[in-house]
Amino acid sequence: MRNFTYLSRFWQYLLAFVLIASLTALFFSLRNVLDTTLIALLYLMPLGVITAVWGLGPGITSALITFLSLNYFFIQPYYTFLVHQPTDIVILMVFLMVAIVISQLVGQAKAGLAAATASEREATQLYELSTALTGSHDEDAIAQILAKQVHAVAECEYIELTITGARPFVYQLPESSSPARPPELIVPIEAARGLLGEIRLWRTTPMISSGERRLFQTFASQGALALERAWLAQAEARARVLEESDRLKSAILSSVSHELRTPLSTIKAAASSLRGREVRWDSPARVELVAAIDDEADHLNMLVGNLLDISRIESGVLKPKRDWNILSEIVGSVLGRMKHLAETHRIEVDVPESLPLVPVDYVQLEQVFTNLVSNSLKYAPVDSVICIRAQVEEEESIHVQVSNQGPQVPAEDLERIFDKFYRITAADRVTGTGLGLSICKGIVEAHGGHLWAENLSDGLAFNFTLPLIWDGTKPPQFPMDAETE
């Protein structure tokens, strides 16, 4: 780089000499036409150009060469360097003055231009940095961007960026280890709340100028601002999560306390009236009260079970204990248990025995069917039909549908009915914690399946899929009639 400057300087002198020599040759050929004064004036042109383009050194050299050429070729006596008249001295002085004045003017203009270019470049670099930093809320990314920009602008051999704080880390460019000597420049990354880290820079040549130092400090403070912004955004996100979980907790509390108190009040009222001998020993009311206590205790047990299930699903400890099971057996067992509940509706089952065995947790799948059917019982009108169907889908999974002739769900709520504590109708019309469907979803998903709701022309359907492949194994099949007595 430096050799190149020397070379070009040599070429400048050479070119200046060549230019003046060729003009001298031109003027010499016109010596008889042109007046000496005119030639002297014409010589000012190359002189001005050379000084303006190449600066003072070539300018003064050219002034001397021009004066000598003029003296030798055009001022009498010709072909001598002798100075006979004072006017010749004046011409020399004028040439030199012109060279000096022009070079000064051009020099000033150039310096101004260089300063303007430099400050424009600085502004561009800062702009690039701040654009890159905008929208990045990740400390690592910010550090990386900052280090890369400083590295590119400084053209340094090595850079190390250290971030202190809650999660300290170091970012280095290039990734090899740092030079053995201490860094040439250390720029602190400082923000309102103190030192956030520092940039360490290794560059011997050229020396780091005060302008660069100032630029890197600006870079560092931009980085500090971005880091602070990132930390604030993270703090805000955390606060939002806390707020959300707080809101959920109070929803749970209010729902749970309401739901638990209802059966408890019934039990308390019935038990205390039995105890207080207000009800006669043989009164039919006694049977009623005892039945109420029994039923409400079951209800309470179910609520507590649901709460336990949902907390298990939430914390991800709900692990299905799979076995090869017969789906129709599970459905049958659920309906058998719900017999007294299901007297109000007609239940149609189309779960063929020919279905392959399904790899599911028997107890959990029973719960899915129980919840889906009891949801249908709750919402669908009395005497309507509840339908349970199952069929194989593409040999890899089984598709189950539990449909009812109950009210439809607005399209925008079809997803949300599986949210915890979400109920579409007024809470006082239908009892329950609003957990049944979320538990179903949790269980089906834990089995690798998918559960969704869909509006039918005359009601609502719950659909779910269950994979038939378990650890890469297809359902076992038995030649059952091969063995005979």
Added chain:
Amino acid sequence: MSNAPHILVIDDEPQILRAMRTILTEKQFRVTTASRGEEGLTLAATNEPDLIILDLGLPDMDGVDVCRRLREWTQIPIIILSVRDSERDKVAALDQGADDYLTKPFGIEELLARVRVALRHSAHALSVQGAQSKVVKAGSLVIDLAWHIVKRGEEEIKLTATEYKLIAYLAANHGRVLTHRSILTQVWGAADADHTEYLRVYMRQLRKKLETDPERPQFILTEPGIGYRFIADE
């Protein structure tokens, strides 16, 4: 009164102990209670009760361990108590030799039915294998374990060898829960103890042949996550 069966209840919750003592005393049983596992083991050794009701969630010991330590020296029937969703523990305790289980909260009829079955099986174990225990009746079904015949009314039902082995094991232990593992080991052998799918398929076949409505069985009941139970006439 001194001939009344003696029941040892091991549970750490005083309310449960209070309720059990009241109910069982009312039903003419003698009742001893223990609130810790070690205490229960000592009382079992010194009092030699006829039946032990054991809660799986004890503060000092794992209920399954209590079960195992009891089985090291006695065949006293054990009924375990546990909460819902702990099928694994229940199965572990049953495979360690417990006779039956009850899930909290339970109804009193259920408790008494389990107690009756457990006491009867222990009596059988002690008695010389009498001829009357060789025929099990369930509704119109008659299972003759001596002659290897299963009949509905007067009509004989054709069963395959495996099906017969299965129903014979269930019927001989009627009223008692049998875990998948115990049935598989008994009927197919220890090597097939994990093949629950055999059980599912054969049980379906058996229900088709024996039950009036195979989807809503009356005799061969599924105990979700645990095993099966055969219900016979008392």
